[in-house]
Amino acid sequence: MTATRVPTGTDLTDPTDLTDLAALVARREPGRPLEGAFYTSPAVFEADVAGVLSRTWLFVATEAELREPGDFLTVEVGSYSVMLVRDDDEVVRAFHNVCRHRGARILAERAGSVGNLVCGYHRWTYATDGALLHAGDQPPGFDKGCFGLRSVHLRLVAGLVFVCLADEPPTDFDELVATVTPYLLPHQLHRTKVAAQVDLVEEANWKLVMENNRECYHCEGGHPELVRTFFPTYGYAADAIPARLRPAHERYLRAEAELEQACEERGMPYRAVEELDDRVSAYRVQREALDGAGESYTLDGRSASRRLLGDLDSPRLGRLSLHTQPNAWFHFLADHAVTFSVLPLAAGRTLVRTTWLVHEDAEEGVDYDVADLTHVWRETNEQDSVFCERAQLGVSSPGYLPGPYSASEYQVDAFTTWYLDRVEEHLAR
Numbered sequence: 001m002t003a004t005r006v007p008t009g010t011d012l013t014d015p016t017d018l019t020d021l022a023a024l025v026a027r028r029e030p031g032r033p034l035e036g037a038f039y040t041s042p043a044v045f046e047a048d049v050a051g052v053l054s055r056t057w058l059f060v061a062t063e064a065e066l067r068e069p070g071d072f073l074t075v076e077v078g079s080y081s082v083m084l085v086r087d088d089d090e091v092v093r094a095f096h097n098v099c100r101h102r103g104a105r106i107l108a109e110r111a112g113s114v115g116n117l118v119c120g121y122h123r124w125t126y127a128t129d130g131a132l133l134h135a136g137d138q139p140p141g142f143d144k145g146c147f148g149l150r151s152v153h154l155r156l157v158a159g160l161v162f163v164c165l166a167d168e169p170p171t172d173f174d175e176l177v178a179t180v181t182p183y184l185l186p187h188q189l190h191r192t193k194v195a196a197q198v199d200l201v202e203e204a205n206w207k208l209v210m211e212n213n214r215e216c217y218h219c220e221g222g223h224p225e226l227v228r229t230f231f232p233t234y235g236y237a238a239d240a241i242p243a244r245l246r247p248a249h250e251r252y253l254r255a256e257a258e259l260e261q262a263c264e265e266r267g268m269p270y271r272a273v274e275e276l277d278d279r280v281s282a283y284r285v286q287r288e289a290l291d292g293a294g295e296s297y298t299l300d301g302r303s304a305s306r307r308l309l310g311d312l313d314s315p316r317l318g319r320l321s322l323h324t325q326p327n328a329w330f331h332f333l334a335d336h337a338v339t340f341s342v343l344p345l346a347a348g349r350t351l352v353r354t355t356w357l358v359h360e361d362a363e364e365g366v367d368y369d370v371a372d373l374t375h376v377w378r379e380t381n382e383q384d385s386v387f388c389e390r391a392q393l394g395v396s397s398p399g400y401l402p403g404p405y406s407a408s409e410y411q412v413d414a415f416t417t418w419y420l421d422r423v424e425e426h427l428a429r
């Protein structure tokens with residue numbers, strides 16, 4: 001254990017240049033949370049956007065939100081705004097939401113449908129493939145071909161939409177895609193529709209939101225609805241289960257044995273692949289059993305939608321859980337999927353967008369009830385929001401000193417390590 005360090009005035013300085021940020025990174029004690037400035041400083045937030053968030057693949061939407069040609073979404077990350085559009089050839093594309101004339105934001109709405117993309121300022125008009133179609137009153141010789149929208153890299157991963165704002169995105173994303181796709185395919189997300197979507201703005205830094213997701217140390221007392229089905233032993237090594245959690249662990253082992261058999265019979269991958277901190281496109285994927293009836297995230301563990309996803313023939317297939325750095329987590333059940341996209345807005349403000357997907361043929365009020373479908377994660381998100389906002393208040397105080405992670409918080413440590421590696425890469429550029 002490292003000796004407790006007495007904070008000095010420099011701990012609390014808002015690093016205004018990269019030298020200060022380098023000093024902050026260098027001072028980080030392994031196995032401990034970050035200092036407060038990482039969560040509160042506008043300058044660090046700018047470095048996060050420039051060095052981490054704009055250089056990695058971000059999960060921003062599901063293909064189900066862009067089902068028809070002309071459907072669009074807008075997504076904000078820091079001062080970036082990105083438009084996602086399905087074009088007339090059914091290709092989903094991403095563009096900077098910035099006009100090529102004098103830079104006005106083109107789409108103000110969060111989602112909708114358009115024929116063309118029209119800037120409301122001087123009416124420059126773009127096709128859904130980004131080409132400039134019309135710019136009024138330009139002199140002869142004006143070449144529309146030079147003023148198409150600036151595209152943003154986009155990848156579809158079995159129905160999940162990722163974008164990367166960098167000119168040259170990290171190439172190791174291909175390995176992530178190759179590994180996780182076989183896990184995702186049975187859920188056939190391209191045959192889903194959005195049953196519900198909730199945007200929650202949390203008054204907390206995006207890293208606190210991610211760190212909170214990467215552990216279930218707080219679940220037992222903090223998430224009464226979630227732990228009806230989510231085993232609170234998550235994150236504990238098998239030989240380090242606390243005595244009070246032994247009964248839950250015994251149930252977990254029995255449910256896991258059943259789940260593994262069900263997966264083997266169906267040729268569905270389920271084993272954990274964990275690459276959380278030693279690569280840029282870092283991730284974790286695993287199918288694991290649920291408690292209770294073992295089917296879904298409901299209070300009794302039974303399915304929330306009678307129409308199972310894809311061609312699945314059993315509701316009892318646990319939860320396929322995927323974590324991707326830096327900004328997402330996902331749970332794919334037999335009857336629905338729920339995705340979480342963390343979209344940093346400012347140093348102390350983060351949008352968490354949660355989307356529930358059901359089979360495209362499932363009928364609301366017949367096959368599923370939205371309130372039942374969303375109950376557990378609505379409650380869990382609200383509870384997490386309170387935790388994150390409390391944490392933001394605490395780390396903003398001059399009285400904050402980082403304490404040690406517990407063993408079950410190893411994925412928080414992995415996130416932090418991953419993040420600092422990206423910051424160091426940024427500082428070295």
Ligand code: FES
Nearest residue numbers: 099101102119122
């Ligand atoms: S800024 Fe968009 S048309 Fe002028």
Ligand SMILES: [Fe+2]
Nearest residue numbers: 212218223384
């Ligand atoms: Fe939580």
